[in-house]
Amino acid sequence: MSLNTFNAEEADNLEDIERQFAVVAVEQAETYWNILTKIKGSKLRLTKFDDDIYDTFIRYFPEYKDVEKIKNFKEEELKDKDRKAKWREFCGEFEEEVEDYNFGTLLRLGANEEYGQDSTIFVVRIQFYAFEIARNRAGLNDWICKA
Numbered sequence: 001m002s003l004n005t006f007n008a009e010e011a012d013n014l015e016d017i018e019r020q021f022a023v024v025a026v027e028q029a030e031t032y033w034n035i036l037t038k039i040k041g042s043k044l045r046l047t048k049f050d051d052d053i054y055d056t057f058i059r060y061f062p063e064y065k066d067v068e069k070i071k072n073f074k075e076e077e078l079k080d081k082d083r084k085a086k087w088r089e090f091c092g093e094f095e096e097e098v099e100d101y102n103f104g105t106l107l108r109l110g111a112n113e114e115y116g117q118d119s120t121i122f123v124v125r126i127q128f129y130a131f132e133i134a135r136n137r138a139g140l141n142d143w144i145c146k147a
Contacts, residue, residue, distance in 0.1 A: 021104050025122065029106040029115050032132070033144070041132075041141030049097055050133050057130035060090045070134045072110045075121045087127065094126045101126040111140035 035044065047053065057064060064070050078087060094101045105128040106120045113119040135141050 036144040040145045041136035042139045067138045
């Protein structure tokens, strides 16, 4: 099918597609949590690009050098109108490097919380990497490890 003839209004099963994306996001969150129960976050590398992701994250958002801002943040910090353009630019930096950089993923709002309905938001994967790499470097996820 040509993109020129695709009409999103007439597309079938959009709810099914959204559900499938949600299932993948939940599976990814469960996998990450299970890893954190076995390996301290401070010892974990999420990608081969961790250093670049972290450095770029801090360059775009220097306020997140502050551990307290990484520990807990509000959804508006990622999704308010003024910040969206900056986040899009940040995300675009990884389009060629990080596979599935823009796939939907779940991110905990607080590093001291488990994944839950009120403590989790939907973000793109590169945002998840940025926050979780920063949290891991600060040792904020080490409490999860039971080993």
